[in-house]
Amino acid sequence: LSCDFPRPREHQREFPKIFSDFSLDRQAVARSQAKELLEARLSGLRFNADGADQRVTNREESAIGSKVKILVAPHEFSDSPHNFMNFYPDHYQWLRRLGHLAKAKNWDWYIKAHPQSSSLTLQVLEDFVTDFPSFTLLPPETTHQTLLRQQQITAAVTVTGTIGSEYPYLGIPVVHASANHPHSEYRFALTPSSREDYEDHISRLDSLESKIDSEELLEYWYMNTIYNRDFFFPWPFLPQRTLILLLRHRRFKRSAESKALISSFTKFI
Numbered sequence: 482l483s484c485d486f487p488r489p490r491e492h493q494r495e496f497p498k499i500f501s502d503f504s505l506d507r508q509a510v511a512r513s514q515a516k517e518l519l520e521a522r523l524s525g526l527r528f529n530a531d532g533a534d535q536r537v538t539n540r541e542e543s544a545i546g547s548k549v550k551i552l553v554a555p556h557e558f559s560d561s562p563h564n565f566m567n568f569y570p571d572h573y574q575w576l577r578r579l580g581h582l583a584k585a586k587n588w589d590w591y592i593k594a595h596p597q598s599s600s601l602t603l604q605v606l607e608d609f610v611t612d613f614p615s616f617t618l619l620p621p622e623t624t625h626q627t628l629l630r631q632q633q634i635t636a637a638v639t640v641t642g643t644i645g646s647e648y649p650y651l652g653i654p655v656v657h658a659s660a661n662h663p664h665s666e667y668r669f670a671l672t673p674s675s676r677e678d679y680e681d682h683i684s685r686l687d688s689l690e691s692k693i694d695s696e697e698l699l700e701y702w703y704m705n706t707i708y709n710r711d712f713f714f715p716w717p718f719l720p721q722r723t724l725i726l727l728l729r730h731r732r733f734k735r736s737a738e739s740k741a742l743i744s745s746f747t748k749f750i
Contacts, residue, residue: 493663496704508700515702519650523625549588549687550632552648553579553616554639557595558602567640567659568676573605575640575658580613582683590616591632593623629653636686645670646705650698654691656682664701669693 500508556572569575583590590613594606598621610618619628628634629651637648637655641662645655649669656671658679664670671689673679682689 493705494666496701497666499708500700500704511703511707512696512699514707515699518706519647519699519702523629523647523651549586549635551583551588551590551686552628552632552634552637552644553590553592554637554642554644555592555594555602555606556640556642557599558605559599567661568673568679569640569658572640576609579638579658579683580609580616582680583613583615585684586686588615588635588687589632591619591628591634592616593619593628594621596621636689638683638686646698646701649691649693650695652691652693654686654689656686656689663705667697667701669698669701 500511503511553576555576558573567575569578592606592610594602603621606618610616625647634648634653637644637653638658639645639655640658645657645662646664646667646669648655654671656673656679657665658673658676659665660672660674662670662672665672669691671682671691673682
């Protein structure tokens with residue numbers, strides 16, 4: 482962190498500039514790689530914590546009526562629930578406020594927690610849907626493929642979730658309750674300027690349009706998922722899942738890459 486990058490992941494604001502410095506050939510290859518990965522993600526593949534791909538079994542969820550259908554992508558309530566200087570003090574207060582805003586709309590609201598959400602987060606969400614019955618809590622392992630086919634999602638809402646760089650690829654608008662989310666520098670993200678502007682967006686979820694440049698979105702996906710630039714570590718950057726493998730203590734091996742990682746940590750400290 483520094484004066485130029487005062488918040489976590491602030492370096493992601495540099496992604497457009499870094500990508501623009503690539504040769505045209507490299508940009509084309511990068512977008513092709515990102516397209517393959519993103520489409521795999523949306524087809525039902527997810528990348529678990531130890532780097533392995535798993536295909537999650539789809540659950541058939543029946544669409545209810547013909548209402549507007551909004552997907553809410555919440556965050557962990559025990560893992561930095563206040564980061565990024567968002568429009569609300571923390572993710573819990575954001576969700577409660579969304580519950581009250583939803584009362585003004587006769588829409589179907591769905592909440593899908595991350596497949597690896599903690600038991601605390603799942604309990605908070607269960608309590609939330611008890612207080613706000615217009616929300617339906619979906620099984621965490623429900624895939625995007627199932628949601629899009631069965632629920633026919635109209636729009637999505639999150640604070641800083643990765644869904645903001647996934648659903649726009651399919652033409653589904655995603656509204657962020659933050660002006661500092663990881664892809665705020667890109668136009669495919671609906672980034673309100675304030676809490677009031679955000680709540681105005683929420684009132685218009687049934688009429689928002691997602692006008693995106695797919696090449697721009699693939700650029701972000703490459704930079705965030707494959708290039709994974711991190712200013713802390715001045716060494717050849719590894720793909721994110723490889724880095725996670727190295728960081729998992731029980732899988733750590735004394736390879737050249739592992740030694741380079743240790744060296745980078747040591748220099749940084």
